[in-house]
Amino acid sequence: xxxxxxxxxxxxxWLRPKELVDLGVQVNKMNRNNCYQFCPTRNTLSKEERxxxxxxxxxxxxxxxxxxxxxxxxxxxxxxxxxxxxxxxHHRLSIAxxxxxxxxxxxxxx
Numbered sequence: 001x002x003x004x005x006x007x008x009x010x011x012x013x014w015l016r017p018k019e020l021v022d023l024g025v026q027v028n029k030m031n032r033n034n035c036y037q038f039c040p041t042r043n044t045l046s047k048e049e050r051x052x053x054x055x056x057x058x059x060x061x062x063x064x065x066x067x068x069x070x071x072x073x074x075x076x077x078x079x080x081x082x083x084x085x086x087x088x089x090h091h092r093l094s095i096a097x098x099x100x101x102x103x104x105x106x107x108x109x110x
Contacts, residue, residue, distance in 0.1 A: 008109040012068045015106050017096040025074060025085050030054075030094040058095050066092070071105035078110070 020026060028038065035054040036042040042050060072089030086093065087109060096104045 008073070009107055012071045012105045012107050014103040017093055017101060017104050020072070020074070020086070020093060020104075020106070021097065023084065025083075026090070026093060027085055028090060030091045031098075035091060054091065057091055058099075061092070061095050061101075062099065066096070066101065066104050068105045071107040073109050074106050076108055076110040 028034075032051050032054050036045065036050040042053065045053070070092075072092055073087040074084060075087040076084050089104075093104065095101075
């Protein structure tokens, strides 16, 4: 079950994709072969349909880049046993790493 977003920063920050990986917030490395398996709105698609969606996202990012209007959402968990993690944007981060994107938009939520 996904946790509810209670608050989010109004700012979007541009961070290096590798920094996000180094922080340990990327729970699963997504790629064309395992894409959208854990996405509740797309996990009923066939593997070929999920791969097509991934390819479309990849091509869109290559053509248009990343957008501040669709940032990676980073859930900040400040409890004693909590771990910060990506709430939305696993595929975008994986694509950013694959294409060596210098920066990606990130919004912090908690």
